[in-house]
Amino acid sequence: MKRRLLLVLSLGVLLPTLTVLVVAGFGIFQHEWAMEKVARSYVEDLAQNMAYKLDQESPAWRRMFPYSMNLHGWGMSSLASSVPGWVAIVNSEGQLIYASSGAENLASIWTPDIPIGKAIEIRDEKGAKYTIAVIPTSENQYFVVAAVEWEQLLGPMVRFNHLWFILVLIMVLSSLVALIPLFKWVIVPLRSLVNEIGYLKWGKDKPEKDDPRAVSEIRSLRSVLYDLSRAAIERDQLRDSYVNDIVKIQEEEKARIARDIHDGPLQAVTAFIQQIRLFKITSARGKSNSGDHLHLAEEAANATVRELRELCDDLSPPWLELGLANALTEVSERLSRHLGIRVTVDVPEDIALPEEYILSFFRVFQEAVNNSFRHGVADSVSGKVYREGEYVVFQIQDNGKGFEPSPDFQKLRVEGHRGLANMKERLGLLNGDLAIESSPGEGAILTCRLPFVNIENK
Amino acid sequence: MGVTVLLADDHPLTRAGLKAYLETEDTIELVGEASDGDMAWDLIRKLEPQVALLDIRMPGKDGVTVARMIKESTLPVAAIMLTSYDAQQYVLASLRAGARGFILKTATPEELSRAILTVAKGGLYLDSEVAQAVGEKEFLPEAISVREREVLLLAARGFSSKEVAGQLYISERTVQTHLASIYDKLGARNKTESLLLGLKYGVVTLEELIE
Ligand SMILES: Nc1ncnc2c1ncn2[C@@H]1O[C@H](COP(=O)(O)OP(=O)(O)OP(=O)(O)O)[C@@H](O)[C@H]1O
Ligand SMILES: [Mg+2]
Numbered sequence: 059m060k061r062r063l064l065l066v067l068s069l070g071v072l073l074p075t076l077t078v079l080v081v082a083g084f085g086i087f088q089h090e091w092a093m094e095k096v097a098r099s100y101v102e103d104l105a106q107n108m109a110y111k112l113d114q115e116s117p118a119w120r121r122m123f124p125y126s127m128n129l130h131g132w133g134m135s136s137l138a139s140s141v142p143g144w145v146a147i148v149n150s151e152g153q154l155i156y157a158s159s160g161a162e163n164l165a166s167i168w169t170p171d172i173p174i175g176k177a178i179e180i181r182d183e184k185g186a187k188y189t190i191a192v193i194p195t196s197e198n199q200y201f202v203v204a205a206v207e208w209e210q211l212l213g214p215m216v217r218f219n220h221l222w223f224i225l226v227l228i229m230v231l232s233s234l235v236a237l238i239p240l241f242k243w244v245i246v247p248l249r250s251l252v253n254e255i256g257y258l259k260w261g262k263d264k265p266e267k268d269d270p271r272a273v274s275e276i277r278s279l280r281s282v283l284y285d286l287s288r289a290a291i292e293r294d295q296l297r298d299s300y301v302n303d304i305v306k307i308q309e310e311e312k313a314r315i316a317r318d319i320h321d322g323p324l325q326a327v328t329a330f331i332q333q334i335r336l337f338k339i340t341s342a343r344g345k346s347n348s349g350d351h352l353h354l355a356e357e358a359a360n361a362t363v364r365e366l367r368e369l370c371d372d373l374s375p376p377w378l379e380l381g382l383a384n385a386l387t388e389v390s391e392r393l394s395r396h397l398g399i400r401v402t403v404d405v406p407e408d409i410a411l412p413e414e415y416i417l418s419f420f421r422v423f424q425e426a427v428n429n430s431f432r433h434g435v436a437d438s439v440s441g442k443v444y445r446e447g448e449y450v451v452f453q454i455q456d457n458g459k460g461f462e463p464s465p466d467f468q469k470l471r472v473e474g475h476r477g478l479a480n481m482k483e484r485l486g487l488l489n490g491d492l493a494i495e496s497s498p499g500e501g502a503i504l505t506c507r508l509p510f511v512n513i514e515n516k
Numbered sequence: 517m518g519v520t521v522l523l524a525d526d527h528p529l530t531r532a533g534l535k536a537y538l539e540t541e542d543t544i545e546l547v548g549e550a551s552d553g554d555m556a557w558d559l560i561r562k563l564e565p566q567v568a569l570l571d572i573r574m575p576g577k578d579g580v581t582v583a584r585m586i587k588e589s590t591l592p593v594a595a596i597m598l599t600s601y602d603a604q605q606y607v608l609a610s611l612r613a614g615a616r617g618f619i620l621k622t623a624t625p626e627e628l629s630r631a632i633l634t635v636a637k638g639g640l641y642l643d644s645e646v647a648q649a650v651g652e653k654e655f656l657p658e659a660i661s662v663r664e665r666e667v668l669l670l671a672a673r674g675f676s677s678k679e680v681a682g683q684l685y686i687s688e689r690t691v692q693t694h695l696a697s698i699y700d701k702l703g704a705r706n707k708t709e710s711l712l713l714g715l716k717y718g719v720v721t722l723e724e725l726i727e
Contacts, residue, residue: 324600325527327620332533358529
């Protein structure tokens with residue numbers, strides 16, 4: 059049912075139209091018929107009445123009738139002028155003996171096949187409709203002809219009937235005409251929209267933005283669908299770019315770790331092996347400096363351990379489990395040593411946070427200090443942690459060149475600047491946020507905010 | 517007077533070790549040390565050592581690049597690639613770039629000096645670890661046909677089977693048949709190995725490879 063929208067809509071318009079057409083046609087017909095009956099009985103009455111009166115007259119009168127035309131005494135003329143229609147008296151030879159006023163056009167409508175005693179309808183040459191009846195007197199000596207023009211007797215009703223007919227016709231035609239735009243502006247656009255949506259690969263394609271043929275409701279439906287599909291595409295693209303980014307970061311990380319291992323421990327172990335071999339060679343030759351090689355081998359082994367430890371620390375710092383204050387202090391000292399700038403941090407001892415919070419602050423701190431050093435060329439970075447209502451805040455401030463913070467982290471990320479975007483997302487995962495205050499020449503202040511969760515409640 | 521050698525390695529500890537290796541050999545004379553590619557290139561042009569030991573991974577120019585520059589400059593310097601990586605593709609890339617030898621940093625002092633002396637005499641030296649990966653040492657390969665040699669050389673220059681087929685006006689299938697036969701004869705498992713083994717057994721020469 060719902061699938062046959064066109065059928066339903068067309069039937070919805072056509073059926074009532076046809077019903078109206080049939081009912082109205084029937085009504086018009088009935089009305090016409092009723093009017094006919096009225097007109098017939100009217101003219102029959104009129105003629106019979108006249109014929110009866112003629113029969114009452116004396117035979118003498120009848121004999122001399124053609125010469126004594128005193129019919130006025132019967133009130134004929136008054137009759138003729140007070141009621142619609144006209145009467146005429148004709149003798150058996152067909153001679154007109156009397157005619158009321160208006161009966162002059164008897165000749166124009168007279169046809170020989172008019173039956174006697176029964177009213178019928180005829181039309182004159184102008185198309186005007188008459189009902190006419192011919193009634194004989196008792197001895198068939200005379201015939202009374204009575205006729206009335208419909209227009210005269212039933213004028214308004216006839217006109218009403220015509221008007222009604224025209225109205226119904228207009229209604230039928232207009233509803234048929236209405237089906238065309240319905241089809242062109244509703245059905246066809248709706249169908250093509252349904253078709254398009256049906257074959258749409260969500261997240262890949264979008265429907266046409268507009269269909270100028272359609273009615274405005276369908277157009278706005280289309281534009282809503284267009285917006286939705288565009289949003290889906292954008293969402294998919296965003297997801298793809300995220301996935302790409304993640305894969306890329308993973309590969310970069312692996313490459314970096316491999317490089318670190320190659321340049322660090324691998325070289326140191328190689329050097330260790332070399333020194334051991336040198337020791338073997340020199341001691342076999344009885345050289346006095348063979349002990350130096352052992353000493354160098356030890357150094358190389360120590361370097362290996364140092365480098366491996368650094369690598370571990372970098373991958374996942376074990377000292378994070380020492381708590382927020384210790385972890386941040388440790389990283390500040392390491393960064394300070396490593397970068398050769400002042401890095402301090404002030405953490406109240408009584409703030410205890412779950413480990414993922416500590417990790418989050420730790421990574422943020424690392425990235426922030428690196429940014430301050432690399433971009434801001436700062437020589438001092440200071441961090442402080444404090445409670446503020448329901449939040450624990452970590453603020454990091456540098457004395458570097460400052461910058462114009464971009465509100466669009468997504469764009470930064472796409473351009474390969476992931477530091478700030480990562481910070482924001484990291485904090486976001488813990489329902490926190492990141493605020494950046496900086497302007498060129500002013501240094502930079504990063505404020506990280508996380509909802510405070512006491513470690514005991516975790 | 518020994519063979520003059522330049523040592524280029526960015527890692528101070530391994531460089532010190534290698535230097536000590538070389539110093540134990542009377543037949544070898546270390547004439548210069550470089551800690552990056554650019555420095556290595558400068559010293560090579562200035563000192564024109566007989567042999568340049570080049571670390572593949574170095575800041576500035578990497579070892580393969582320096583080897584290529586030596587080849588292009590036609591300086592009478594034989595390059596030996598020195599690396600921690602044992603991927604055979606590195607060996608091939610180095611050889612294509614004109615290096616005459618390939619040796620791992622963990623090689624023994626004896627191997628290192630043998631490598632230096634071999635390339636100084638115009639020979640080709642592949643590290644025993646890399647060479648081991650490509651088959652038995654004492655193995656006399658069955659002679660390969662002229663056609664097979666052509667196929668091997670083109671394949672070695674990096675052409676695909678289809679391209680080789682096009683150049684020799686034979687079908688791709690025939691190329692594959694030839695390659696399979698070459699692998700069999702040399703005891704190789706793949707193109708790179710067959711090439712390295714071909715070089716090792718003297719079936720093909722380095723010059724043919726890099727032309
Ligand atoms: N403390 C700062 N001082 C000056 N400029 C900064 C500072 N922090 C960030 N910036 C500016 O903001 C940009 C974005 O920083 P972000 O950390 O997101 O990316 P990046 O450091 O360029 O790259 P990545 O961190 O991915 O290695 C930087 O390129 C820099 O221009
Ligand atoms: Mg950054």
